Amino acid sequence: MKRMRILCIAMLSSICLWAAPYTAEIDHVTVFTYGAELQQQVSLPLQAGDNTVVIENIAPNINEESLQISLGGGVIVRQYAFSLDYLSADKQKMNTAALEDSLKQAQDALADAERRIATLTQMQTLLQAGVNSSLTANTGVTTATIDKNLQYFQANALEFAKQLDATKAEKTALEKHIKALQQQIKEVGGRQYNKSGIVTLEVNSPKKQTVTAGIKYYTESAAWTVTYDLNISDLHSPIGLVMKAHVSQYTGLEWKNVNLTLSTGRPSSNNEAPELSTWWLQQQTVRTRNLYAAKNSVYATLGVAAVAEEDADLAPQAASIEQFVEQSEQALSVEYAISLPYTISGSGKEQIISLQERQLDDVAYNYFAVPAMDESAYLVAYINGWQQQQLPDGRASLTYNGTYYGETMLATNNDEARVRLTLGDDRQIKIKRELTAQNSKTSGSNKIVTYTYTTTIRNDKNEQVNITVKDRYPVSTAKEIQVSLGDKTTRATNDDKSAGKLTYDLTLAPGESKQLVLTYTVKYPKEWRINL
Secondary structure, eight states, X not given: OHHHHHHHXXXXXXHHHTSOOEEOEEEEEEEOSSOEEEEEEEEEEEOSEEEEEEEEXXXXXXXXXXXXXXXXXXXXXEEEXXXXXXXXXXXXXXXXXXXXXXXXXXXXXXXXXHHHHHHHHHHHHHHHHHHHHHHTXXXXXXXXXXXXXXXHXXXXXXXXXXXXXXXXXXXXXHHHHHHHHHHHHHHHHSTTTOEEEEEEEEEEESSSEEEEEEEEEEESSEEEEEEEEEEEOOTTSOEEEEEEEEEEEOSSSOEEEEEEEEESOOOOSOOOOOOOOOOOOOXXXXXXXXXXXXXXXHHHXXXXXXXXXXXXXXXXXXXXXXXXXXXXXXXXXXXXXEEEEEEEOTTOOOEEEEEEEEEEXXXXXXEEEETTTEEEEEEEEEEETGGGGOOOOEEEEEEETTEEEEEEEEOSSSSOSEEXXXXXXXXXXXXXXXEEEEEEEXXXXXXXXXXXXXXXXXXXXXXXXXXXXXXXXXXXXXXXXXXXXXXXXXXXXXXXXXXXXXXXXXXXOTTOEXXXXXXXXXXXXXXXXXXX
């Protein structure tokens, strides 16, 4: 009889433990720039006394130390535990397929980045070969031609290098993302790791009742970034700014109709201020390495967050999104609480959410030109007081009068009081810089050369324009080399002699032309060869 009684108690305990689990619904998520805090709720019918309940629909990849359980109704939580449970075959198939879809998209983006790297590398080679061919031609190679070719090479080589470094950083970020997705597929889809998160509670209730359990925890499987749309209608109107959040998560759970808070903060597992240690000097063995390999290793550390953008099902937008977004400044971050519910797929697919719309009124427009490098006039917009906007750094797409003009980076962590946006070149402003005079002579042990450049700027627009023109002349790095400006050089607005730069601020009426004259003389030992 006693043995039968023990068996009955064991069977009842087993029924209680393996009863159908309760599903916790996600009602709020705080997404950080890396990671997210999920808040879930579930109704639990409890008997008076001790109860054992199992709660499912918990993310499998949580930080267990962050798990918090709260209950009302005088219920005491005696203990709780997080564990992983095997998924049903259907649920496994669904989660694995979603993650594999994200993996395929990331792999396609990686292949595209590798193709762009190969193309840019080939373009660098062709550029070098073209300049070498021009400089080594048997006829027609003058000092002016060499100078122009070197300037052309410098401008284009720097741009190719910048694009190549950015693409390599994008490739590094994609490789890291692919590795994380592959690991997640292994955990969710593999026979051994085919699991989902569950929480088992041991509680004591003072009476028979139904209570709401709150569950909160942190997971690293989410992130968000910010981008901007800058819309310029004309040069007399404010700039329209739209701030957008790109939210993605691969917890394996669908965040269905949840309220989101986006935070610029980033939780850290190492919340300790650094301590300064002693710097001990010791002899080291110096190892040389290829200069270009060293430069590439430096550039490779400049990580750029790159996520393949997809068409997202946006929540219905109101006349002004700002009435649904509450911005608040916390001790270590800025938060954007959104009162519109959103559904975010757990497969890593990106969701784009509009956060704010603003009019930037304090904007100045001006044309800018550096004819020694490029005989084009670029329209530039200066946004004053950008740091006071209290907006996160992010990429910005530029649109002028309905035409897309590319991307730029809006950053608040610089020392400038304003942000400069280049909108593109205006072909109705004609610029020509020519070598109009050149003289060379020998005086004793020295050689004296004089150059005169004339820059002509013509405004073919039907309205007055303001343009800043920059020019340069050589600066000596040795006492044997003497450089002086000629008397006929046009007086500059700003003459930075230490840097050999001249700045002219000009106003041109419709149809008006102006000329800028630059004459400089260089005196140096005649047996020397210098880079003139």
